[in-house]
Amino acid sequence: MQPNGDGRADDARGAHGAPDASDASDAHGTRGARAAAAADDAPAAGDGAAAAGDPATDGAARGPDGFLVLRPGGAVVLVGAVALLLAGILAHLGMVFLHVAPPNALSRQHGKAIDGWIYPEFEQNWKLFAPNPLQQNVSVHVRVETRDDSGALRRGAWVNLTAFDAENIRGNLVPSHTAQNELRRAWDFFTNSHDSENRPTGTRGELAEAYLKRIAMLRLTERRGVDAREVVRVQLRSATTPVQPPPWSGEQVDDTTRHRTLPWWPVTEADVPGAGR
Structure with a gap:
């Protein structure tokens, strides 16, 4: 096309022809800026997804310093x-x-x-304002009388029931309270409900006697194989021996064993282990 005299051909070429260099440069610059912005946004979105799936941040949020809040x-x-x-x-x-x-x-x-x-988890035998720790070993013994075929009574030897309990818990790191305290508490129950002459001091005296007698019969049946149905009478006693003080204390203690012997008690059918089953 030839230019006319008033320059209309040049105007037409600028309007309908190929873009000039400045237009192309502006277009490329805009597309580049958009691509860079998209690239910058991509890691942020990924980080958000990772944070949402991170179990360590459940119930917490990260503060400005990066620590969980x-x-x-x-x-x-x-x-x-x-x-x-x-x-x-x-x-x-x-x-x-x-x-x-x-x-x-x-x-x-x-x-x-x-x-x-x-009781029983936090039990102790002393008081904070009047300490009196146990300084003696107390063991409970029992003996029985049985009737032979001729009808005569036969008296057995003393049996140390406390030794049975000690043997039962020896080597056990977590013995039960029953294994440790049943016999001891039964004896304490008896002494607290009777006077020095072994007479009941209240309504719980007979209950203490029956409780102690049945524990003794149960121990003899389980540990000595005694036939409880052949036992006619049972007798118990305690043997109390003071604990010797350490050598460095210089204290002198009489280590003589003292006994407290209870009267003979008749054994009834109710005292036989398993009789109530």
Whole structure:
């Protein structure tokens, strides 16, 4: 096309022909900026997906310094758990204090609840304000009388029931409270409900006698193979020996064993192990 005199051909070429160099440069620059922005956004999206799937961040969010920060709900749960733990510790310490403290209004009013919490897991034989640890070994012995074929009574030898219990728990790292304390508590029950002449001091005296007698019969049946149906009478005694002090103390203690012998008790059918089954 030839240019005319007024330059219309050049105007037409600029409007309908190929773009000039400046237009091409602007187009390429715009596309490059968009591509760069998309490239920058891609890692951020990937990081968000990874964070959403990270189990370590469940219930927490990352703070500006990169450390995990508990969300309000998680913080409430944590504070509640700590509060419950502290409340339990304080309640336990309060129960123990009331148990070992001298009698007072609270311990008298809530005595059953305190004993129910302390026994048997936290039992001890001393008081905080008047310590008197056990300084003697107490063993319980038993002997029986049986009737032979001729009808005559035969008296057996003394048997150390406490030695059976000691042998049963020896080498056991976690012996049960029953294995450790059943016989000992039965003897304490008897001595606390009887006077020095072995006479009951209250309504629980007969119960203590029956309880101690049946434990003795159970031990003899299980450990000595005694036929409880042949036993006519049973007798128990305690053997108390003071514990010797350590050599460095310089204290002298009489180590003579003292016995407390109970009267003979008749054995009834109710005292035979398994009779109530």
